[in-house]
Amino acid sequence: MPRDPQPTAPPAETPTKTPEKGFFGRLFGRDAPAAPSAPAAPVVRRVLDDDMLESLEELLIASDMGVDTALRVTSNLAEGRYGRRVSTQEIKQALATEVARIMEPVARPLPLYAKTPQVVLVVGVNGSGKTTTIGKLASQFRAAGKSVVIAAGDTFRAAAVEQLQVWGDRAGVPVLTAPEGSDPASLAFEAMTKAQADGADLLMIDTAGRLQNRQDLMEELAKIVRVIRKKDPDAPHNTLLVLDATTGQNAVTQVEIFRQVADVSGLVMTKLDGTAKGGVLVALADKFGLPIHAIGVGEQIDDLAPFDPEEFAAALTGLGD
Ligand SMILES: Nc1nc2c(ncn2[C@@H]2O[C@H](COP(=O)(O)OP(=O)(O)OP(=O)(O)O)[C@@H](O)[C@H]2O)c(=O)[nH]1
Ligand SMILES: [Mg+2]
Numbered sequence: 001m002p003r004d005p006q007p008t009a010p011p012a013e014t015p016t017k018t019p020e021k022g023f024f025g026r027l028f029g030r031d032a033p034a035a036p037s038a039p040a041a042p043v044v045r046r047v048l049d050d051d052m053l054e055s056l057e058e059l060l061i062a063s064d065m066g067v068d069t070a071l072r073v074t075s076n077l078a079e080g081r082y083g084r085r086v087s088t089q090e091i092k093q094a095l096a097t098e099v100a101r102i103m104e105p106v107a108r109p110l111p112l113y114a115k116t117p118q119v120v121l122v123v124g125v126n127g128s129g130k131t132t133t134i135g136k137l138a139s140q141f142r143a144a145g146k147s148v149v150i151a152a153g154d155t156f157r158a159a160a161v162e163q164l165q166v167w168g169d170r171a172g173v174p175v176l177t178a179p180e181g182s183d184p185a186s187l188a189f190e191a192m193t194k195a196q197a198d199g200a201d202l203l204m205i206d207t208a209g210r211l212q213n214r215q216d217l218m219e220e221l222a223k224i225v226r227v228i229r230k231k232d233p234d235a236p237h238n239t240l241l242v243l244d245a246t247t248g249q250n251a252v253t254q255v256e257i258f259r260q261v262a263d264v265s266g267l268v269m270t271k272l273d274g275t276a277k278g279g280v281l282v283a284l285a286d287k288f289g290l291p292i293h294a295i296g297v298g299e300q301i302d303d304l305a306p307f308d309p310e311e312f313a314a315a316l317t318g319l320g321d
Pocket of ligand 2: 130131132154160206207208209
């Protein structure tokens with residue numbers, strides 16, 4: 001079968017490292033977009049064969065989607081298209097549709113319950129964005145007319161408490177603190193007492209970042225949960241695991257481990273404003289089905305957005321590039 005005319009195109013398997021946006025170009029044997037003054041380039045089509053499916057699988061795996069999910073996505077994509085001539089745009093569109101379909105059920109905002117105080121425990125590895133996310137969430141809840149209390153459960157570092165106080169000031173929310181080095185579980189207990197006495201709608205508990213391989217710190221987290229439950233057996237009502245988009249596949253292990261200790265109820269992914277596209281969220285949605293409550297898109301107080309499956313899928317697959 002004759003190929004579409006592409007006299008200047010490099011071979012499909014150019015071995016150079018291709019920037020994210022160039023992948024489809026490489027797959028279709030053309031990398032550079034036409035110059036603005038050039039006549040409209042003909043739409044390149046290629047047969048969707050095993051080679052192309054394999055390249056697509058590699059693309060998806062490289063985007064942190066995980067092998068299992070990548071295989072499933074490409075096999076769904078091949079259905080009804082295998083052996084047909086397809087264009088880049090069709091493939092991107094089909095991939096985006098597939099990804100959005102996986103993500104749709106997990107795109108759910110943080111649920112609010114009638115019973116107060118609703119306790120939101122925020123956990124995650126070091127530097128994932130817990131404290132920042134609490135500041136942003138507190139601000140959103142305040143704007144929605146909720147009364148919020150924050151507990152600075154990261155008692156390891158004085159700087160952590162100060163950082164949270166700055167966020168509390170910005171959000172207009174009181175921050176309960178304890179002396180550096182004191183037991184975060186007892187602060188959590190006091191915070192529960194105060195939130196109940198004040199009739200607060202929400203109590204957000206910040207915790208120190210902990211590596212999932214530090215057993216002692218994970219035990220401390222379990223203790224915070226046990227202590228809160230003495231005040232309210234249903235608490236914490238939400239346990240948010242904050243994931244950093246730049247950590248890639250490691251997020252899968254983080255979810256696995258944190259779920260064992262803290263009964264994670266939902267996810268927030270931060271730092272999606274950078275180059276990381278958060279492809280691992282597809283693997284997480286496929287594997288765990290945990291709701292994605294919000295995404296961090298910057299360092300400012302308003303930089304927290306709802307998770308939008310279609311927008312996410314379009315960004316991940318380069319649709320619209
Ligand atoms: N660009 C960007 N930066 C973010 C986002 N969320 C958090 N950050 C930055 O990431 C860094 C760590 O954020 P923190 O909120 O301190 O993270 P943490 O999980 O509380 O960290 P530890 O308490 O040390 O475990 C800070 O410099 C934040 O400004 C985001 O959505 N986008
Ligand atoms: Mg912190």
